[in-house]
Amino acid sequence: MSSLELDLEINGRRIRRTVPAHMRLLDFLRDELNLTGAKEGCGAGECGTCSIFIDGVLMKSCLVPTARVQGKKIETVEGLARRGELSPLQKAFCRTGASQCGYCIPGMVMAATAALRRNPHAGMEEIKESLSGNICRCTGYQKIFEAVALARDVMNGMLPATALDAEVLGDTFVGASVRRLDAPSKVTGALKYAADMTMLGMLHMQVLRSPYPHARIVALDTAEAEAMPGVEAVVTHRDVPGVDGFGVFVHDQPVMARDKVRYVGEAVAAVAAENLDIAKAALARIKVRYEKLPAVFDAFEAMRRGAPILHDTARDNVVMHIPIRRGDVEHGFAESDVILEETYRTQAIEHAYLEPEAGLGYVDQDGVVTIVSPSQNVTHHRHALSRILALPINKVRMIMSPVGGGFGGKEDMIYQGMLALAALKTRRPVRYVFTREESIVATAKRHPFVVSYKMGVKRDGRICATSMYMVADGGAYGLSTEGVMRKAAILAAGPYNIAHVRVDAIGVYTNNTPSGAFRSFGALQSEFATESHLDMIAERLGIDPIELRRINGMRDGAITHTRQQLDSVSLMTVLDAVAKAAGWEAGAPTVRGETRSDLGAAGNRPPCTLGARLKTRETRDSWEVA
Amino acid sequence: MGDKRRGRGFAAGWYGIARTATVDRAGAWAELDDGGTAKVVTGVTEIGEGILTVLAQVAADELGVRPEDVMLGDNDTSRTPEAAHAGASRQTYMIGNAVALACREARGRLVAEVADHWGVDPASIVTRAGAVWARNSNLRMTMDEAVRLCKGRGVVPVGSGTFASQHTGLDPETGGGRPWQAYVFGAQIAEVEVDTGTGEVQVLGVWAAHDVGRAVNPRGVEAQIEGGVVMALGQALMEDYRLKDGYTTTPGFAKYVLPTSLDVPRITSVIVEDPDPLSPLGVKGVGEPGMVPTVPAIMNAIYDAIGVRITSLPATPEAVLEALRGTRDRQPGNAAR
Numbered sequence: 001m002s003s004l005e006l007d008l009e010i011n012g013r014r015i016r017r018t019v020p021a022h023m024r025l026l027d028f029l030r031d032e033l034n035l036t037g038a039k040e041g042c043g044a045g046e047c048g049t050c051s052i053f054i055d056g057v058l059m060k061s062c063l064v065p066t067a068r069v070q071g072k073k074i075e076t077v078e079g080l081a082r083r084g085e086l087s088p089l090q091k092a093f094c095r096t097g098a099s100q101c102g103y104c105i106p107g108m109v110m111a112a113t114a115a116l117r118r119n120p121h122a123g124m125e126e127i128k129e130s131l132s133g134n135i136c137r138c139t140g141y142q143k144i145f146e147a148v149a150l151a152r153d154v155m156n157g158m159l160p161a162t163a164l165d166a167e168v169l170g171d172t173f174v175g176a177s178v179r180r181l182d183a184p185s186k187v188t189g190a191l192k193y194a195a196d197m198t199m200l201g202m203l204h205m206q207v208l209r210s211p212y213p214h215a216r217i218v219a220l221d222t223a224e225a226e227a228m229p230g231v232e233a234v235v236t237h238r239d240v241p242g243v244d245g246f247g248v249f250v251h252d253q254p255v256m257a258r259d260k261v262r263y264v265g266e267a268v269a270a271v272a273a274e275n276l277d278i279a280k281a282a283l284a285r286i287k288v289r290y291e292k293l294p295a296v297f298d299a300f301e302a303m304r305r306g307a308p309i310l311h312d313t314a315r316d317n318v319v320m321h322i323p324i325r326r327g328d329v330e331h332g333f334a335e336s337d338v339i340l341e342e343t344y345r346t347q348a349i350e351h352a353y354l355e356p357e358a359g360l361g362y363v364d365q366d367g368v369v370t371i372v373s374p375s376q377n378v379t380h381h382r383h384a385l386s387r388i389l390a391l392p393i394n395k396v397r398m399i400m401s402p403v404g405g406g407f408g409g410k411e412d413m414i415y416q417g418m419l420a421l422a423a424l425k426t427r428r429p430v431r432y433v434f435t436r437e438e439s440i441v442a443t444a445k446r447h448p449f450v451v452s453y454k455m456g457v458k459r460d461g462r463i464c465a466t467s468m469y470m471v472a473d474g475g476a477y478g479l480s481t482e483g484v485m486r487k488a489a490i491l492a493a494g495p496y497n498i499a500h501v502r503v504d505a506i507g508v509y510t511n512n513t514p515s516g517a518f519r520s521f522g523a524l525q526s527e528f529a530t531e532s533h534l535d536m537i538a539e540r541l542g543i544d545p546i547e548l549r550r551i552n553g554m555r556d557g558a559i560t561h562t563r564q565q566l567d568s569v570s571l572m573t574v575l576d577a578v579a580k581a582a583g584w585e586a587g588a589p590t591v592r593g594e595t596r597s598d599l600g601a602a603g604n605r606p607p608c609t610l611g612a613r614l615k616t617r618e619t620r621d622s623w624e625v626a
Numbered sequence: 627m628g629d630k631r632r633g634r635g636f637a638a639g640w641y642g643i644a645r646t647a648t649v650d651r652a653g654a655w656a657e658l659d660d661g662g663t664a665k666v667v668t669g670v671t672e673i674g675e676g677i678l679t680v681l682a683q684v685a686a687d688e689l690g691v692r693p694e695d696v697m698l699g700d701n702d703t704s705r706t707p708e709a710a711h712a713g714a715s716r717q718t719y720m721i722g723n724a725v726a727l728a729c730r731e732a733r734g735r736l737v738a739e740v741a742d743h744w745g746v747d748p749a750s751i752v753t754r755a756g757a758v759w760a761r762n763s764n765l766r767m768t769m770d771e772a773v774r775l776c777k778g779r780g781v782v783p784v785g786s787g788t789f790a791s792q793h794t795g796l797d798p799e800t801g802g803g804r805p806w807q808a809y810v811f812g813a814q815i816a817e818v819e820v821d822t823g824t825g826e827v828q829v830l831g832v833w834a835a836h837d838v839g840r841a842v843n844p845r846g847v848e849a850q851i852e853g854g855v856v857m858a859l860g861q862a863l864m865e866d867y868r869l870k871d872g873y874t875t876t877p878g879f880a881k882y883v884l885p886t887s888l889d890v891p892r893i894t895s896v897i898v899e900d901p902d903p904l905s906p907l908g909v910k911g912v913g914e915p916g917m918v919p920t921v922p923a924i925m926n927a928i929y930d931a932i933g934v935r936i937t938s939l940p941a942t943p944e945a946v947l948e949a950l951r952g953t954r955d956r957q958p959g960n961a962a963r
């Protein structure tokens with residue numbers, strides 16, 4: 001392997017190192033110099049978490065070969081706050097609460113710095129365009145925009161420097177917008193996520209994944225891989241000493257495939273080796289012989305008789321069916337003046353947290369198996385791992401590393417079991433960092449739903465009966481499907497008084513990527529159907545959609561669809577509040593967009609017209625700091 | 627060339643706080659520490675939502691210190707009491723209340739010693755932002771002095787708290803049950819501009835009113851609503867994890883499209899505070915409910931603008947154009963079913 005004598009300047013200091021010629025700049029910064037403020041979010045220049053300056057130009061360091069920066073000046077996020085004094089932009093990010101999980105923030109701060117260096121008077125449209133190569137999954141960008149505008153105005157002397165200070169607080173704190181305690185560590189890149197951590201003697205893990213959606217594993221031979229110099233261990237399902245299986249609600253996914261694989265990307269074997277190159281090479285030496293099985297990719301087909309069966313524990317491929325029954329819907333439809341039927345479909349969604357999964361596993365001096373990972377659910381993981389390893393609960397320790405976004409996607413124990421097995425087998429620390437592609441292919445998605453809807457109403461708008469038949473694709477393993485079906489079903493018919501309700505939520509196994517926990521957990525899908533349906537009802541009856549909710553909406557003392565009495569119901573308050581805030585013009589939803597008088601109110605952004613700033617250079621805009 | 631048409635849509639929603647149809651619980655330990663600082667240890671899971679700051683605020687008020695005086699020991703299953711997962715919009719409700727109860731016990735220990743030292747009724751003692759005093763008196767000391775006094779009398783002012791939300795399972799046939807004790811409600815209005823030539827939908831404004839119970843950190847609440855609205859906007863208009871025969875065709879961010887700074891609306895949050903009557907703090911939650919009404923609000927706004935009902939997500943430009951073609955010869959107001 002050829003190497004390179006590198007001589008360059010980083011954050012004002014001259015650095016000379018010998019590195020492999022093919023090394024990426026991002027790896028050089030992170031692995032050689034410990035400058036872990038630049039993060040790897042995608043490795044393909046698509047997310048911006050690795051943004052840095054090269055000779056003053058904003059670049060994505062995952063795309064830059066180290067050889068290209070010979071003799072150049074590099075600036076990383078660590079260089080912005082020299083001697084601990086945050087830059088005005090970093091202070092502004094702290095002030096407005098622009099960081100949440102923080103994983104995108106070093107890159108975002110660099111992009112914002114570039115924007116204001118290029119044009120200290122940049123208007124909001126130009127700022128947005130400058131940030132458009134950097135993805136943030138947590139904040140919705142609002143507080144980031146606010147931060148950049150605030151820093152701009154302070155740097156231009158239009159606002160005093162004190163505008164960047166934390167809000168002045170009284171002597172009580174609940175109800176006050178106290179500045180996030182973790183903001184400085186996030187805007188400076190100081191916070192260490194799992195992939196930023198190393199341990200002495202650490203091994204690197206790589207995982208062999210299924211190339212088939214459904215196949216029997218006929219033979220699995222790891223001997224050749226294990227014999228490779230630098231390979232410390234190969235682990236498979238054979239190394240599991242206890243009861244194999246994880247999943248928040250249904251524990252049917254093995255740590256690594258046993259007997260068969262059920263989706264493309266499922267883990268089959270894992271290698272722990274001295275370095276990543278060896279670990280990757282070893283994967284190619286693991287011999288797996290598969291016998292392909294018929295597969296099913298549609299939830300309705302999976303429920304048909306004769307469909308391929310994924311799990312012996314569910315011969316009908318149904319993970320969970322949650323029914324809600326109240327009154328008699330047929331009676332309700334019979335007394336309705338108008339009946340409306342419709343089918344709604346929602347798609348699978350990727351969590352796309354900017355931090356791909358990563359973790360370290362080791363066995364401590366007292367024999368405690370320890371996993372450090374960005375888990376949203378360490379309590380559940382310790383129970384699962386204790387069962388899988390057949391160890392007492394106090395011999396399993398889960399430590400949560402800073403989580404670079406979760407949204408439900410980091411609740412399931414997708415990889416921690418493999419780390420534990422490898423650590424036990426090698427008695428050395430083992431680290432595993434997912435690529436973005438692995439994260440997408442191997443981890444759970446939001447359940448796609450098909451909702452068959454039937455609603456009956458009186459001419460005055462009162463809902464008589466609601467029937468919803470919902471089928472969700474749960475993918476190859478159970479994970480959180482049971483819980484998602486339950487929440488989807490309970491909330492499906494909406495916060496409305498309905499005497500006759502029939503809801504079915506059915507989660508089904510298929511050979512698709514597993515579906516799992518995802519922020520709003522089934523309610524987004526089922527309530528999308530109800531709220532769309534009510535708009536159509538409002539149109540049909542000629543009633544304002546907010547008025548339709550007032551007619552049917554629950555109030556204090558209401559009985560829910562599960563027959564629970566609610567003492568305090570704030571629905572009417574939120575209806576009034578949103579109508580007032582938006583200046584809503586009441587009227588039936590009869591495609592009256594063109595004639596509405598409430599369009600274009602304050603609270604809208606201008607429509608996006610890319611490149612507009614090249615024609616008109618704005619210096620100020622209406623974006624104000626709250 | 628098509629023209630650009632605007633419209634507005636409305637949707638509401640509701641959500642339950644904490645784990646569904648099962649008893650949820652969380653524990654915490656607290657200690658008033660040297661120098662008038664505090665330690666709070668709990669298995670809380672900060673995933674970016676800002677829960678650590680929320681807990682520091684709660685602890686500060688309950689103990690009588692300032693948020694920056696609070697050291698939070700967080701999630702390590704061998705070192706912290708169980709407080710369980712980041713999910714179900716549960717942490718402010720479950721762990722916030724557990725921390726409040728732990729702090730009340732720790733404070734009680736300290737206050738008992740100070741009251742005995744001063745010879746006053748413990749109920750007359752106020753602890754606030756680092757100061758300790760007895761009402762209607764000149765008796766006053768700093769929290770630093772109070773902790774020293776307490777320890778000098780042989781008492782370490784520690785406390786523990788456990789909070790439960792009592793939910794019952796659903797009847798397997800009728801679904802009857804009490805899945806949550808705290809419910810929240812929300813409503814949103816979206817304003818869109820649709821290009822009838824390209825099918826592109828831009829969401830220009832979203833107004834979001836949400837009941838969150840007592841809001842511990844209003845800016846943090848807004849941030850949760852804003853993040854949720856934009857995540858839902860992705861689901862409404864662009865995101866689509868696709869598989870062909872089990873193989874994904876969207877393996878990276880070049881194919882799996884996410885909202886960027888250019889795609890997001892201006893978001894106006896209205897925080898409605900209907901305090902929860904069943905818990906010490908009156909808080910509820912906001913992590914998930916903020917995204918529930920967004921998708922239908924956008925779809926209803928698209929209909930308002932161009933008379934096309936999108937019932938299959940996402941409303942990509944292709945899907946909008948396709949639907950427009952399908953409805954061109956129908957009556958307005960009687961669009962695609």
